[in-house]
Amino acid sequence: MPATVVSLKAIEDQHHLSIQSPASGISLQGRLKVPGDKSISHRALMLGAIAQGETQIQGLLLGEDPRSTASCFRAMGAEISELNTELVRVQGIGLGQLLEPTNVLDAGNSGTTLRLMLGILASHPERFFSVTGDESLRSRPMSRVVQPLQQMGAAIWGRKKGSLAPLAIQGKTLKPIHYYSPIASAQVKSCILLAGLMTEGQTTVTEPALSRDHSERMLKAFGAQLTIDPETHSVTVTGSAKLQGQNIVVPGDISSAAFWLVAAAIVPDSELLIENVGVNPTRTGILEALEMMGADVTLENQQEIAGEPVADLRVRYGRLKGCTIAGDLIPRLIDEIPILAVAAVFAEGTTVIRDAAELRVKESDRLAAMASQLNRMGARVTELPDGLEIVGGTPLTGTNVDSYTDHRIAMSLAIAALNATGTTTIYRAEAAAISYPDFVTNLQQLCGDVHP
Ligand code: S3P
Numbered sequence: 001m002p003a004t005v006v007s008l009k010a011i012e013d014q015h016h017l018s019i020q021s022p023a024s025g026i027s028l029q030g031r032l033k034v035p036g037d038k039s040i041s042h043r044a045l046m047l048g049a050i051a052q053g054e055t056q057i058q059g060l061l062l063g064e065d066p067r068s069t070a071s072c073f074r075a076m077g078a079e080i081s082e083l084n085t086e087l088v089r090v091q092g093i094g095l096g097q098l099l100e101p102t103n104v105l106d107a108g109n110s111g112t113t114l115r116l117m118l119g120i121l122a123s124h125p126e127r128f129f130s131v132t133g134d135e136s137l138r139s140r141p142m143s144r145v146v147q148p149l150q151q152m153g154a155a156i157w158g159r160k161k162g163s164l165a166p167l168a169i170q171g172k173t174l175k176p177i178h179y180y181s182p183i184a185s186a187q188v189k190s191c192i193l194l195a196g197l198m199t200e201g202q203t204t205v206t207e208p209a210l211s212r213d214h215s216e217r218m219l220k221a222f223g224a225q226l227t228i229d230p231e232t233h234s235v236t237v238t239g240s241a242k243l244q245g246q247n248i249v250v251p252g253d254i255s256s257a258a259f260w261l262v263a264a265a266i267v268p269d270s271e272l273l274i275e276n277v278g279v280n281p282t283r284t285g286i287l288e289a290l291e292m293m294g295a296d297v298t299l300e301n302q303q304e305i306a307g308e309p310v311a312d313l314r315v316r317y318g319r320l321k322g323c324t325i326a327g328d329l330i331p332r333l334i335d336e337i338p339i340l341a342v343a344a345v346f347a348e349g350t351t352v353i354r355d356a357a358e359l360r361v362k363e364s365d366r367l368a369a370m371a372s373q374l375n376r377m378g379a380r381v382t383e384l385p386d387g388l389e390i391v392g393g394t395p396l397t398g399t400n401v402d403s404y405t406d407h408r409i410a411m412s413l414a415i416a417a418l419n420a421t422g423t424t425t426i427y428r429a430e431a432a433a434i435s436y437p438d439f440v441t442n443l444q445q446l447c448g449d450v451h452p
Helices: 038-050 064-074 111-122 143-151 186-197 214-221 254-266 285-292 327-332 334-345 357-361 366-376 407-418 429-434 439-446
Strands: 005-011 014-021 029-033 054-058 088-091 128-132 155-158 164-170 178-180 202-206 225-229 234-238 247-249 271-278 296-305 308-316 350-353 380-384 387-391 400-402 422-427
Touching: 005 439, 014 407, 014 429, 029 439, 038 054, 038 064, 038 088, 038 111, 038 186, 038 214, 038 247, 064 111, 064 429, 111 128, 111 143, 111 155, 111 164, 111 186, 143 155, 143 186, 186 202, 186 214, 186 234, 214 225, 254 271, 254 285, 254 296, 254 308, 254 334, 254 407, 254 439, 285 296, 285 327, 285 334, 327 334, 334 350, 334 357, 334 366, 334 387, 334 407, 357 366, 366 380, 366 387, 366 400, 366 407, 407 422, 407 429, 407 439, 429 439
Parallel strands: 029 271, 054 247, 178 202, 400 422
Antiparallel strands: 005 014, 014 422, 054 088, 128 164, 155 164, 202 234, 225 234, 271 308, 296 308, 350 387, 380 387
């Protein structure tokens, strides 16, 4: 059977990924593992750094984003061994004991690094910090965390009243608040809980819908005093508790598995087994959306490892149908909307995605990016203010498309290209390394194309 040819061309520091599909098509077969969960990797490094004693991390994501977290916390005195997937050792410095860094902390492309870290920095009295990020991160809204931190008494300065990085932070003793977040955001929730850790009294965050709860699970495991009210989506942390280093096992990232779930669901005759994927219910919205679309996905070998549910995901090709994705489901699949848009292009009927305006302030404006780039390939995607309307069933034709330097856009377009006729070239595909450094290698392996 002819192989799909997957090739990378480096032009200075940019990589253009070309995917040439044979006329007769290919099927994707076999089993694979995806890299460690990005959200859990960040939290393991951060909590390890501010806990007492040693934290051991197995299965850490080696993407650019966790590397940014590690380098920021190393600059504040935490000893973090060389990053690898086997075993990373973090010698914690103790709660409230981070050192004042002698240079600007650079969070790179990572919103999670910057927003979560702000809660920790703002609550470190008598230290001064400055933080920044890459061009994308410097344009993303920080007021969502700066405002509640200011309500707690934090001193933070930056462009547009502290809403854009670079930011300067004078650490202080904060006061506890009850914050009613207008958005369901795990970054906002986690930032305030981390600030609350160092604040005497009870700090509560209430969110409009449940966002991912990795911080809550891990904070509890490290010994923080936390109470959760599932009815009202509220979490309360009692300040000034000690954190104790833990052994963390990071499961595979369902947000990375999502690319293969959709790939196998849309490429005829495919069947893949994706092993050891985190299936925390606050992250499995993608499985519910694919089920609504009629996809054949089953969970095998379900177990709980180090406080997080894990399973192998088996996915088989099947005809998909359009559906509506909106409401409380959105925070549970927020990062999977670009790849769900690809699934919708190959589904029968119309798919409507709503309540997803948050996508406009991710690493790129993901609604605009997916609509424009899929339409370049021949899809029928209409941008809505808070979502997308996708009329499925139009065949795609390969052409030149752009990742907007957004990892999830690069990988989503690569999966769309598997089902397009001719050659698709994705500009600036190196962005995939933010969350999935081996994406191209895995794609080549699955396509039976072993040439680098
Ligand atoms: C994340 C939370 C989400 C998600 C991001 C990772 C986290 O962002 O999109 O990729 O690890 O807390 P928001 O909190 O902005 O929704």
